[in-house]
Amino acid sequence: MxxxxxxxxxxxxxxxxxxxxxxxxxxxxxxxxxxxxxxxxxxxxxxxxxxxxxxxxxxxxxxxxxxxxxxxxxxxxxxxxxxxxxxxxxxxxxxxxxxxxxxxxxxxxxxxxxxxxxxxxxxxxxxxxxxxxxxxxxxxxxxxxxxxxxxxxxxxxxxxxxxxxxxxxxxxxxxxxxxxxxxxxxxxxxxxxxxxxxxxxxxxxxxxxxxxxxxxxPRRGSGHMQVCHPAEFDGFFTPTYSLGDTVQQGDVLGTVRTIDGRYTSKLIANQNGTVIVLRTFSMVRKGEATVVIA
Ligand SMILES: [Zn+2]
Known part of the structure; x- marks a missing residue:
């Protein structure tokens, strides 16, 4: 069947x-x-x-x-x-x-x-x-x-x-x-x-x-969206950019804040390009992707 x-x-x-x-x-x-x-x-x-x-x-x-x-x-x-x-x-x-x-x-x-x-x-x-x-x-x-x-x-x-x-x-x-x-x-x-x-x-x-x-x-692993710009710890994700925006390497793509609100980490773009995937769900677990750049 x-x-x-x-x-x-x-x-x-x-x-x-x-x-x-x-x-x-x-x-x-x-x-x-x-x-x-x-x-x-x-x-x-x-x-x-x-x-x-x-x-x-x-x-x-x-x-x-x-x-x-x-x-x-x-x-x-x-x-x-x-x-x-x-x-x-x-x-x-x-x-x-x-x-x-x-x-x-x-x-x-x-x-x-x-x-x-x-x-x-x-x-x-x-x-x-x-x-x-x-x-x-x-x-x-x-x-x-x-x-x-x-x-x-x-x-x-x-x-x-x-x-x-x-x-x-x-x-x-x-x-x-x-x-x-x-x-x-x-x-x-x-x-x-x-x-x-x-x-x-x-x-x-x-x-x-x-x-x-x-x-x-053609880089090895390109297209694997689940590993891009991972969160450093469990927390609350806030993006800085929107889908389709152009970003430069080194730009702050967004932040992850600890659940108690006391500590914030910045997500730094690791390449130039266009934002093609954006996390829309604010809760993020450690290691999960937040933003993908093509
Ligand atoms: Zn799918």
Missing amino acids: SLFNKFVIETDNDYPHLLITAGVHGDEFESIRCIHTLINQLPGNLLKGKLTLVPCVNTEAFLLGNRTAADELDLARICPGDPNGTITMRVGHELSQLIRTADYYIDLHTGGIRFSVHPLTGYLLHPDQQVLDCSKWLAKSFNLPFIWGTDWRLPGRSMSIACEYGIPAIYAEYLGGAQCSEEGVSDYINGCLNVLGRLGMMNRVQPESRVKTIVED
Whole structure:
């Protein structure tokens, strides 16, 4: 029995197979709403190929209102999973098997309950030039303003599985902070439709490009958001900047104050760039990320 719901739209010709997933993390809502809309609007409109839509990969996490299921494993860190493991390991296995059947892959995320992310499309800097060019082309087609290419060697993600099998793939991020932004839902729907159009799977008049910035960061570990500017101790986080702001190395990105309010530590930017992820949840535990700069 399948651990998550799949909605498949087929035509006479099953190439290309495009897979779009949401809810790899259970607290990322724009993505799930986007897939719900596609499920209700797309049947009958596909010219060729096969489209698999997964509205919520991590159902248990969604029902808990959390990023992860009760075993607290991050589904985007444990792929290819294990068919005999805990719930997240089993879901990871099923997701990885599904990704291997795709010709192109889009994985929709947001910042979840605790973070907000500057709208962006990401891809891995794949060592195979053809896969890399195609992933970049997908990212441009998706048409969010910011594009971020990062280290392909990060393990355990849905993107890592696509990378291993040479499948052109992108992920997207859009705000979060426990909200469900209408603009985010609509940009995600349009992004998916743009890609379907570019792949010739449906008729689509392509909009003008909104892409403003493309950053490629080949450093080892780039794209791993959970380790950036960690809090020195448990406490209360207050940011200094907003999403999309430009910062310089050495700038004070925010502060963490001890729970008793008596001691404050400053978070200092370790590089120049744009603030692309911001913690929106004021409580922070020691070692947790606060701000990501691209
Ligand atoms: Zn996510």
